[in-house]
Amino acid sequence: MPVRFLRLLFPILCCCAAAWAHAQPVCDLVLSGRVIDNHDRQPLSYAEVYVPALGKGAVADQEGRFVLAELCPGPLIVRVSHLGCAPVMRTIQLLDDVVMEIKLEHHAEELKEFEVLQQRPDEHVGQANKELDKASMEKDAGRSMGEMLARIPGVSSLQSGPTISKTVIHGLSGNRILTLNQGIRQEDQQWGTEHAPNLDPLSSDRITVVKGAASVQYGSDALGGVIITEPVELPRERGVSGEVRGMGMLNSRGVGGNALLQGGVGGIPGLGWRVQGSGRYLGDSEAPGYVLSNTGVREGGASASVGYRDHRWNASAYYSYFTRDLGILRASHIGNLTDLNNAIESGTPWYVGDFTYAIASPRQQVQHHLIKADGGYAISERDRIVLTYGYQADDRQEYDIRRGGRSDIPALDLFLTTHTADAVLNHWAGKHIHGKVGVSGVYQENVNVPGTGVRPLLPNYRKQSGGVFLLEHLPLSPNVELEAGARIEATQLDVAKYTFDNVLITPQHRFTNSAFTIGANWSVKDSVRLRFNVGSAYRPPHVSELYSEGLHHGAAAIERGDAALSSERSLKGTADLEALWFGGRLRTDLTLYADRIDHYIYLRPDGVELTVRGAFPVFQYVATDVFLYGVDATVQLKLAQHFSLRNRTSLVRGRDLAQDEWLFQMPSDRMENALLFELSQVGKWSAIECAATSQVVFAQSRIPVGLDFTLPPDSYNLIGLSASATRTLGKNEMRIGLQANNLFNTTYRDYMDRFRYYADARGTDLTLWIRYSFGKR
Amino acid sequence: MNTNLKYMSLAIFIAAAIVGCKKDKNEDVLNPQPPSNEEEVITTMILSFNGLTGAGDKELRFTDADGDGGGAPIFDLDTLQATANYNVSIILLNETASPADTISNEVLDEGVDHQFFFQPTGTNITFTYADADGNGRPIGLQTTAVTGAASVGTLKVTLRHQPDKSGTGVSGGDITNAGGETDIEVIFPMVIE
Numbered sequence: 001m002p003v004r005f006l007r008l009l010f011p012i013l014c015c016c017a018a019a020w021a022h023a024q025p026v027c028d029l030v031l032s033g034r035v036i037d038n039h040d041r042q043p044l045s046y047a048e049v050y051v052p053a054l055g056k057g058a059v060a061d062q063e064g065r066f067v068l069a070e071l072c073p074g075p076l077i078v079r080v081s082h083l084g085c086a087p088v089m090r091t092i093q094l095l096d097d098v099v100m101e102i103k104l105e106h107h108a109e110e111l112k113e114f115e116v117l118q119q120r121p122d123e124h125v126g127q128a129n130k131e132l133d134k135a136s137m138e139k140d141a142g143r144s145m146g147e148m149l150a151r152i153p154g155v156s157s158l159q160s161g162p163t164i165s166k167t168v169i170h171g172l173s174g175n176r177i178l179t180l181n182q183g184i185r186q187e188d189q190q191w192g193t194e195h196a197p198n199l200d201p202l203s204s205d206r207i208t209v210v211k212g213a214a215s216v217q218y219g220s221d222a223l224g225g226v227i228i229t230e231p232v233e234l235p236r237e238r239g240v241s242g243e244v245r246g247m248g249m250l251n252s253r254g255v256g257g258n259a260l261l262q263g264g265v266g267g268i269p270g271l272g273w274r275v276q277g278s279g280r281y282l283g284d285s286e287a288p289g290y291v292l293s294n295t296g297v298r299e300g301g302a303s304a305s306v307g308y309r310d311h312r313w314n315a316s317a318y319y320s321y322f323t324r325d326l327g328i329l330r331a332s333h334i335g336n337l338t339d340l341n342n343a344i345e346s347g348t349p350w351y352v353g354d355f356t357y358a359i360a361s362p363r364q365q366v367q368h369h370l371i372k373a374d375g376g377y378a379i380s381e382r383d384r385i386v387l388t389y390g391y392q393a394d395d396r397q398e399y400d401i402r403r404g405g406r407s408d409i410p411a412l413d414l415f416l417t418t419h420t421a422d423a424v425l426n427h428w429a430g431k432h433i434h435g436k437v438g439v440s441g442v443y444q445e446n447v448n449v450p451g452t453g454v455r456p457l458l459p460n461y462r463k464q465s466g467g468v469f470l471l472e473h474l475p476l477s478p479n480v481e482l483e484a485g486a487r488i489e490a491t492q493l494d495v496a497k498y499t500f501d502n503v504l505i506t507p508q509h510r511f512t513n514s515a516f517t518i519g520a521n522w523s524v525k526d527s528v529r530l531r532f533n534v535g536s537a538y539r540p541p542h543v544s545e546l547y548s549e550g551l552h553h554g555a556a557a558i559e560r561g562d563a564a565l566s567s568e569r570s571l572k573g574t575a576d577l578e579a580l581w582f583g584g585r586l587r588t589d590l591t592l593y594a595d596r597i598d599h600y601i602y603l604r605p606d607g608v609e610l611t612v613r614g615a616f617p618v619f620q621y622v623a624t625d626v627f628l629y630g631v632d633a634t635v636q637l638k639l640a641q642h643f644s645l646r647n648r649t650s651l652v653r654g655r656d657l658a659q660d661e662w663l664f665q666m667p668s669d670r671m672e673n674a675l676l677f678e679l680s681q682v683g684k685w686s687a688i689e690c691a692a693t694s695q696v697v698f699a700q701s702r703i704p705v706g707l708d709f710t711l712p713p714d715s716y717n718l719i720g721l722s723a724s725a726t727r728t729l730g731k732n733e734m735r736i737g738l739q740a741n742n743l744f745n746t747t748y749r750d751y752m753d754r755f756r757y758y759a760d761a762r763g764t765d766l767t768l769w770i771r772y773s774f775g776k777r
Numbered sequence: 778m779n780t781n782l783k784y785m786s787l788a789i790f791i792a793a794a795i796v797g798c799k800k801d802k803n804e805d806v807l808n809p810q811p812p813s814n815e816e817e818v819i820t821t822m823i824l825s826f827n828g829l830t831g832a833g834d835k836e837l838r839f840t841d842a843d844g845d846g847g848g849a850p851i852f853d854l855d856t857l858q859a860t861a862n863y864n865v866s867i868i869l870l871n872e873t874a875s876p877a878d879t880i881s882n883e884v885l886d887e888g889v890d891h892q893f894f895f896q897p898t899g900t901n902i903t904f905t906y907a908d909a910d911g912n913g914r915p916i917g918l919q920t921t922a923v924t925g926a927a928s929v930g931t932l933k934v935t936l937r938h939q940p941d942k943s944g945t946g947v948s949g950g951d952i953t954n955a956g957g958e959t960d961i962e963v964i965f966p967m968v969i970e
Contacts, residue, residue, distance in 0.1 A: 336962055452813070455812050455844075460807065494806075609849070611844075612850070
C-alpha cells in the first residue's frame with residue numbers, strides 16, 4: 001500500500017523540484033497600493049487587482065489596499081475592477097517595488113446594493129472574519145464543506161465518521177452557529193449532531209466565516225459565529241464563460257465534478273445568468289487497517305440564477321437543489337451499553353466488510369430546495385431599499401437497521417419548510433453616518449411524515465418569528481470606523497406532540513430576545529489593522545431540547561427534553577490584529593475571544609433506566625452558564641525567495657461555571673505547520689504552489705468528570721503534501737492539483753469524532769483534480 | 778426622510794404579506810395523526826418453562842408496557858423446580874398493538890441473523906439449543922433447560938442481531954465471540970428450589 005502511495009506522490013515532489021530549478025529570474029518585486037473612487041477618493045473595498053498574463057491577482061482589503069508579491073521585473077499589465085465600476089487596465093514598468101494609487105469611476109448606489117445583496121464582509125466592522133477563497137476550496141473540492149472550513153484557524157469540525165462533518169466555530173456548533181446560504185438562513189435540521197449541512201460549497205466562490213456573536217445582523221442562533229457562502233456577482237456584459245472541474249479521490253475510490261456556465265445577455269446590459277451543477281460519488285472510506293464499512297456518499301447539486309441591475313433597480317432570482325444519500329458507519333450502530341463497552345474494549349469495529357460503493361442501513365437521504373428572490377430600488381441618490389424572500393424545503397429520511405424487512409421504511413421522516421423575508425433600508429444620515437434598518441420574518445413548519453412505525457423523535461411544530469434591527473456605521477477618521485446596532489426579535493413556537501399515553505398536547509412557547517453590537521476597525525498604520533467587537537446573540541431553545549423523549553440509538557442513551565427551558569444568551573468579545581512586519585516578510589493574524597453564554601443548554605447524565613435492551617444512561621437537557629475563551633493565530637514568515645513557513649494555531653477553552661467543570665466535546669489544541677513554495681511563472685505554467693503540512697492535534701485533557709464513556713484519544717500528527725499549477729491555453733486556462741492527506745497512513749482517532757468509540761479515522765487520502773476555465777470572467 | 782418612511786412601511790407590508798402566505802397544511806402540522814403503533818417495540822418477553830417428567834409449567838415475564846423510556850418495566854417471576862427438565866420457549870410481544878404482535882415470529886423469520894444467549898449467575902441451570910436456522914445453527918427461541926440443586930441468582934438473556942454464529946463457541950451458546958448488536962438484554966431474578 002505505502003509503495004503505491006509513494007509512487008503517486010512522486011510527481012508532486014518532482015514538479016515542485018522542477019519548478020524550483022527553472023526559476024531563473026529573480027521575481028521578488030512587490031506591487032502595492034490603494035484603489036479609490038475617482039470622485040470622492042473613498043476607498044473601494046474589495047476591488048480586484050489582476051495580472052492576466054500571470055493568472056494571478058489580489059483582492060483589496062476594506063480600505064482598498066492591495067499587495068501583489070513575487071512579481072518579475074519588466075512590463076506588467078494590471079486589470080483593476082470593482083463592483084459597479086468599469087474595469088481599468090494599466091501597464092506598469094516594474095523595476096523595483098511600486099506603490100500606486102488606482103482611481104476608478106464608481107457609482108455609489110450600486111456598490112451598496114451589492115453589499116446588501118451579497119452580505120459582503122465589510123458589513124462586519126470589528127468582527128474577526130476569515131475567508132476561504134476559491135483556490136483554497138478547490139484543493140479540498142472532493143471533501144465536504146465541514147472539512148474545507150476546518151482549515152481556518154478557530155474552526156474545526158464535529159464528525160460522525162468520515163461522512164458527516166459539522167462546522168465548529170470557537171467551540172460551538174449546530175444550532176449555535178448560523179449558516180447563510182446565498183444570503184438566506186439555512187434551515188436543514190441542524191440540531192442533530194449527525195446532520196451535516198445540506199448545501200453544496202461549490203455553488204459559491206467564497207465562504208466567509210464570521211467569528212463573533214452576530215444576532216443583530218442575522219437574527220437568532222449566531223452565538224459562535226456565522227458561515228456565509230457567497231455567490232460571485234453575475235456577469236453583466238455579453239459573452240459566455242464557464243468552468244469544468246473533475247476530481248478523483250483514492251481513499252473512498254470516489255469521483256466528483258462540477259460545471260459552471262454564465263453569461264450576460266446581448267442587447268440588455270445588466271442582465272446576467274448562471275447555471276451550475278456538481279456531484280460526488282464515494283465508496284467506503286478506509287482506515288489504515290480496515291474498510292470503514294457503509295461510509296459511501298452520493299451527492300448532487302444544481303443551481304440556476306438570473307439577475308438584472310441598472311442604476312435604480314435590481315432584481316434576481318435563484319434556485320438550488322441539493323441531494324445527498326450517505327451511509328453511516330455500520331459498526332457505529334449498537335444496541336446497548338454492553339455493545340458500546342465491547343466496541344471500546346476491542347478497539348476495532350465489530351463489523352468490517354469488503355469495500356463497496358453500495359450504501360445500506362443505517363443511512364440518510366436528504367433533499368434540499370432553496371428558492372430566493374430579491375429586488376432593490378434606489379429611492380434617492382444614496383438610499384436604497386432591498387427586499388429578499390427565501391423559501392426552503394428540507395426533506396430528510398433516516399433509515400435504521402430494523403427487523404421484519406422494515407429497513408427500507410424510514411425510521412425518521414421529516415419535512416421542514418421555511419419562509420424567510422427581509423426588508424432592509426440602506427440609508428445615509430448626513431455625510432458620514434450610514435447603515436441599514438430592517439425587518440425580518442421567519443415562518444417554519446416541521447412535519448413528521450406518517451408511516452415510519454416509530455414514535456417521532458422530534459414532534460411537529462410551527463415557528464414564527466419577527467424582528468427589527470438597526471445597524472449604523474460611523475467613520476470617525478480615515479483610519480477608524482465604528483459600528484453599532486441593535487435588534488429585537490419575538491418568536492412563537494407551537495408544538496404538537498403525542499404523549500406516551502397517545503394524548504395530543506399542543507403547548508405554545510413565546511420568546512422575546514434582543515441583541516446589540518459595537519465594533520471598531522482601526523487601521524493603526526498601513527501594515528497594522530485592529531478590529532474590536534463586542535456583540536450579543538440569542539437562541540430560543542430548539543424543539544428537540546424542549547420535547548425529546550426516548551432512545552437515541554447512535555448515542556446509546558435515553559434523552560429527555562425540558563419544556564421549561566428558556567433562550568440561550570451569549571455575550572462575545574473579539575479582538576483581531578492583522579499586521580505585516582519587516583516589509584511584509586512576516587505576517588501575523590491574531591484573534592482573541594471570550595464568550596459568556598447564559599443558560600447554555602446541554603445534556604447532563606441523570607441516572608439509568610431499564611429497558612428490554614438493558615440499562616441505558618439517561619441524559620436530561622439542562623441549562624447552565626458557560627464561559628469560552630481562546631486564541632486563533634496565523635503567522636507566516638517569508639524564509640527566502642519563493643519559500644515561506646506558516647503556522648496556524650487554535651486554542652479554545654470552555655468552562656461550565658455552575659458545575660465548575662470543563663465542557664464536553666470542546667476541540668483540543670491544534671496546530672498546523674506548513675512549508676509553502678510559490679512561484680508565479682515557469683514556462684507556460686503559472687501560479688505554481690506546493691505545500692508540505694504537518695497537522696498536530698493534541699489529546700484533549702480538559703474534560704468533565706464522568707460524562708464520557710472512555711478517555712479522549714491520543715495526540716496525532718498528520719503529514720500532507722499538495723501541489724497545483726495553472727497552464728494558460730490561449731484565452732482559457734487549466735489548473736491541475738494533487739493533494740495528499742495523512743501521507744503516512746497514520747492510525748488515529750479524533751476527540752471531535754463521535755464515532756471514535758467504534759473505529760479509526762480515514763487513512764491516506766490522495767486527491768487529483770483538474771479545472772478548465774473558459775471565456776472571460 | 779418622509780419618503781424613506783413611506784417606503785419602509787411598504788417594505789414591512791410586503792414582508793408581512795409574504796410571511797402571511799401560509800400553506801393549507803397548517804391543520805396537519807399542529808393536529809397530526811396519532812403515531813402509528815411502534816411496530817418493532819418489544820414490550821413483553823416471556824420465558825415459558827414447560828415442565829417434563831412431573832415438573833409443573835412455569836413462566837418468567839418481563840413487561841415494559843410503554844416501550845423504551847416512560848414507565849419502568851416490571852417482572853412476574855415463578856420459582857423453578859430443582860433438578861428438573863424443561864422445554865423452554867421464548868415469546869416476544871408488542872402489546873402496544875391490538876391485538877398484540879408476536880415479535881418472536883419476526884425473529885424466527887430472520888433466524889439466520891439472530892441468536893439468544895443464556896447466562897445464569899448463581900443459579901444452577903443449563904440451556905441447550907433445540908432449534909436451528911436455515912444454516913443449521915441455533916436461534917434459541919426453543920431450548921431445553923436442566924436445573925440442578927436449589928439456588929438463587931439471575932439469568933441474563935441476550936438477543937444479538939447479526940452475530941457471528943461461526944465464531945468460536947458461539948453456536949454452543951458462548952456469547953464471547955458473538956459480536957453483532959444487542960436487541961434484547963434482560964436480567965431475570967431467578968429462584969430454583
